[in-house]
Amino acid sequence: MxxxxxxxxxxxxxxxxxxxxxxxxxxxxxxxxxxxxxxxxxxxxPARTAFNDADVAFAQGMIPHHRQALEMADLVAGRSSDAEVKTLAEQIRRAQDPEIATLTRWLGEWQQPVPGAHVGHGGGDDGNGGHTMSGMMTEAQLTDLKAAKGPAFDKAFAELMIEHHEGALTMARDVLAKGEAPGVRTLAEAVVKGQSAEIAQLRTIIARL
Structure with a gap:
């Protein structure tokens, strides 16, 4: 035991x-x-997205640039006599209005100022003493566009929107070369693709008017 x-x-x-x-x-x-x-x-x-000065400049410039495109598109109703111009104006609204919201949100996340409603209105001033918004219409051009009707309006609208879009392409390609934020790159690539196609369409409209 x-x-x-x-x-x-x-x-x-x-x-x-x-x-x-x-x-x-x-x-x-x-x-x-x-x-x-x-x-x-x-x-x-959520980590703070990396960004640099080029991303901020793109967002702050593209917001008023898009606003002016929407202002031009809003003139189509009651002035245009061309169905394709009317359709294209609606297409511009559908594309650029959400992009303004996205760009505004990014600036808020980056704690950077959002351009006021009248920044760049009738010109290319970025609100900071610069002229970074290539292709912006002057007040006189917008006044002339508002006064036009029918085919004269459609031709002027197409010509001015081509110039406006080309300015957006310049801004988008610049941020693609210098920017850092992935979301900005994606949006800039969409601008290049979408507005290049619209420029081609606008040129065909001018050719047949």
Whole structure:
């Protein structure tokens, strides 16, 4: 009996040690999961998107540039006599209005000022003393466009929108060469693709008017 008891005691001690080790391992594993979960939460938190001055300049310039395109598109109703011009004006509205919202959101995230409603109106001033918005219409050009009707309006609209779009292409290609923000690059590529196609369409409209 004494031999059995001496054998049993070490066995019980080993079992207790194993049980304690198992509990300790469980605590360690739980802590590990907790740390991992915390790290996962941290990595899932939205990181501030990298951007540079070229991205900011593009957003601040393209917002008033797009606003003017929408202003021109709004003139089509009641003045245009061409179905294709009317369709294209609606296409411009559908593309550029959401882009203004996106560009405005980015500037907010970057803690950069959003251009006011009248910045660049009737010209290319970017609101900071520069003239970075290539292709912007002057106040006189907009006044003449508002006064035109029928085929004269359609031709003037097409010619001015080509110039306007070419300015947007210049801005988009510039940020593609110098910008850093991935979202800006995607939007600039869409501008190049979409407005290049619209320029080609506008030229065919002018050719048949």
């Amino acid at each position: 004494k031999h059995t008891t001496r054998t049993a005691l070490p066995a019980l001690a080993v079992a207790a040690a194993l049980l304690l080790a198992g509990c300790g391992g469980g605590d360690s594993e739980t802590s590990g999961h907790g740390a991992s979960h915390g790290a996962s939460k941290s990595s899932a938190a």
